[in-house]
Amino acid sequence: MSREKQWVLVADDDGSMREALGMSIGRLGFGVDLAENGKQAFDMLPNRDYRLLVTDVKMPQMDGMDLLKLARETKPEMPVLVITGYGTIPGAVEAMKNGAADYVVKPFSVETLESAITGCMTEQAEAVVRQTAKGGEITIITRNPRMQKLLKIARKVARSDATVLVQGESGTGKELIALLVHAESTRAGGPFVAVNCAALPEHLLESELFGHEKGAFTGASTKKQGKFELAGGGTLLLDEIGEMDLQLQAKLLRVLQERKIDRVGGGMPIPIDIRVVATTNADLRELVNKGQFREDLYYRLAVIPLELPPLRNRPEDIEPLIDFFIESISPGAEIQLDAKEMLLANTWKGNVRELRNVIERAALLAGNESISSEHLALEGKIGVQSATGAKSAETGTARNLRDVERRTILAALAEQGGNRTRTAEVLGISIRTLRNKLKEYTLEGYELPKGGNGDSD
Numbered sequence: 001m002s003r004e005k006q007w008v009l010v011a012d013d014d015g016s017m018r019e020a021l022g023m024s025i026g027r028l029g030f031g032v033d034l035a036e037n038g039k040q041a042f043d044m045l046p047n048r049d050y051r052l053l054v055t056d057v058k059m060p061q062m063d064g065m066d067l068l069k070l071a072r073e074t075k076p077e078m079p080v081l082v083i084t085g086y087g088t089i090p091g092a093v094e095a096m097k098n099g100a101a102d103y104v105v106k107p108f109s110v111e112t113l114e115s116a117i118t119g120c121m122t123e124q125a126e127a128v129v130r131q132t133a134k135g136g137e138i139t140i141i142t143r144n145p146r147m148q149k150l151l152k153i154a155r156k157v158a159r160s161d162a163t164v165l166v167q168g169e170s171g172t173g174k175e176l177i178a179l180l181v182h183a184e185s186t187r188a189g190g191p192f193v194a195v196n197c198a199a200l201p202e203h204l205l206e207s208e209l210f211g212h213e214k215g216a217f218t219g220a221s222t223k224k225q226g227k228f229e230l231a232g233g234g235t236l237l238l239d240e241i242g243e244m245d246l247q248l249q250a251k252l253l254r255v256l257q258e259r260k261i262d263r264v265g266g267g268m269p270i271p272i273d274i275r276v277v278a279t280t281n282a283d284l285r286e287l288v289n290k291g292q293f294r295e296d297l298y299y300r301l302a303v304i305p306l307e308l309p310p311l312r313n314r315p316e317d318i319e320p321l322i323d324f325f326i327e328s329i330s331p332g333a334e335i336q337l338d339a340k341e342m343l344l345a346n347t348w349k350g351n352v353r354e355l356r357n358v359i360e361r362a363a364l365l366a367g368n369e370s371i372s373s374e375h376l377a378l379e380g381k382i383g384v385q386s387a388t389g390a391k392s393a394e395t396g397t398a399r400n401l402r403d404v405e406r407r408t409i410l411a412a413l414a415e416q417g418g419n420r421t422r423t424a425e426v427l428g429i430s431i432r433t434l435r436n437k438l439k440e441y442t443l444e445g446y447e448l449p450k451g452g453n454g455d456s457d
Contacts, residue, residue: 006051007031008117011041011067012083013059021054021083024110028117038062042070052120053080057091065095072099079120083108090162093304096153103156138179141324144314150306151180157304158184163256165241165301166279168308171353174279175239177306182235187275190234195227198243199421199431206248207264210255216265228261231274241301242282242293253297276301311348311355318344318355325356326371330363334370342373406446409437414449 008030012018015036022032033048035041039062041055053071057064068080079101084092092103101120104112142148157164158181166174175194182192200208207216211226227236238244244252255261256276260269278301287293311317322343326333339362348354362375369375409427416422424434438448 005029005031007033007048008052008054009033009035009041009044009048009050010054011035011038011059011064012054012056013037014056017056021113024113025054025117028114038064038067041067045071045074050075050078052117053078054083054117055080056083057085057095065091065098068095068098068100081116081120090303093153093157096149096156102152138176138183139324140173140176140180141317141320142314143316143320144309146309147314147317150177150308153304154180154306155184157181159186161185161187161275162303163275163301164277164304164306165284166277166306166308167284168279168281169310169351170281171351172308172310173352174281174308175237177308178235178237178277178279181277182275185235185275187234191231192235192237193227193231194237194239196239196430198240199424202245202248205244206251209248209252210261210263211266212264213266216263220265223263226261226263228255228272228274229270233273235275235277238276238278240280240282241278242280242284242287246292246294249294249297253294253300256297256300311351315344318348321352321355322359325359326363329360330366333363333366336370336372338373339371339376342376342378346378406437406441409434410441410446410449413438418449 008025010018010021010025010032012021012034013036018034018036022034025032030051033044033050035044037059038055041053042062045053053067055064055067059067064082068082071078071080076099080095080099082092082095082100082103083106084095084103085106092100092105095103102116104116140151142151154164154177164178164181166177168174178194179192182188195205195208197205203217207220207224207226209226209228211224211229212220214220214223238252255272258269259273260271262269284293284298284302288295288298319340322335322340326335343355343358350357358377359371361377362371365375366372409423412426413420413423416426420434420438421431424431427434442448
């Protein structure tokens with residue numbers, strides 16, 4: 001903080017709150033100007049070079065959201081701290097998307113206010129943000145401003161029990177965000193339970209989610225708790241929610257509204273205490289327009305919507321991710337300039353997951369050598385042509401890798417008796433990826449193990 005006195009502008013129509021904010025901020029050593037509403041605050045903006053704007057949301061003449069937009073247009077370098085009531089958390093999240101630096105929820109302590117103000121005024125120490133959850137189980141690395149803002153929002157909303165919808169292409173890190181929300185929440189000590197809505201047909205998914213009583217259907221020899229019960233006190237991740245059948249969507253909506261479940265074949269509703277995070281790579285609004293997803297369920301899930309940008313829209317993240325993956329997979333390994341140039345020039349249709357897989361494969365092929373362009377498998381080929389004009393050629397190594405992959409998948413399918421769901425779980429891939437692979441093999445003339453059209457089709 002410089003020796004010259006710095007000023008903060010406060011806008012709040014509640015006189016008592018306005019005075020209390022002024023006193024608290026003044027104790028931090030700032031000069032404080034007070035405005036009774038958004039219009040008065042906007043008129044005061046040209047009077048000083050304000051270091052921070054603190055504004056309530058609901059005010060007469062001009063509310064906090066309109067003030068935020070105008071302030072961002074006239075003084076984009078000035079951070080804005082939004083104050084909101086508990087019931088308007090989604091609005092505060094929207095404010096952050098529109099450029100607010102942070103928000104605090106009423107009622108808040110003096111310490112919370114001071115911490116938020118300090119955070120708004122503190123410059124990012126590093127260009128690359130390493131977001132590590134409590135316990136260090138996950139690490140998210142980005143220098144992209146949009147991603148940094150999204151991570152900040154995710155950490156803030158984690159403190160509430162609001163339902164979170166994480167959208168984005170496959171491989172962008174949706175489950176990592178879900179894990180971050182859980183790890184930063186008051187439920188972090190509880191279970192984190194994930195269920196893939198695309199992996200099971202409707203009749204099995206209902207039992208998987210809600211459980212069943214003994215004798216509820218053929219094969220139900222014992223009572224079973226569903227994922228909603230198993231996630232009690234913690235977080236339930238509904239992965240690929242866009243794949244859920246419409247009939248089951250109606251049952252899910254009822255559960256989210258009533259916070260009770262009915263086991264299949266059960267007679268009494270069972271209360272649940274969980275936080276729900278849903279993820280999808282589909283455009284749910286488009287599915288709603290097509291009649292393939294319930295609009296009321298969409299709004300129930302999207303209390304806090306977070307949309308992850310694809311890697312091609314955050315090219316500044318590729319290099320730090322390369323360094324992070326190399327250090328994680330093969331500590332001390334080096335990468336040659338030609339290889340890094342190829343990685344930076346790639347379009348990454350598979351996003352961060354594809355980048356990690358390419359680095360892992362290259363590290364294995366390189367062994368004790370530094371990673372070069374010859375070790376990279378981009379678009380299914382080793383040594384694919386880079387944007388700088390490097391030679392492109394499919395080597396025997398690439399063919400061998402695909403042969404090994406095919407043999408591994410078909411062998412696993414045979415071991416599982418043709419059950420594609422179990423095969424995908426054993427291989428650690430999604431059921432959709434497995435289906436696509438098997439379709440390729442069929443078109444290439446390979447015979448699938450008997451029972452290949454298993455219970456997951």
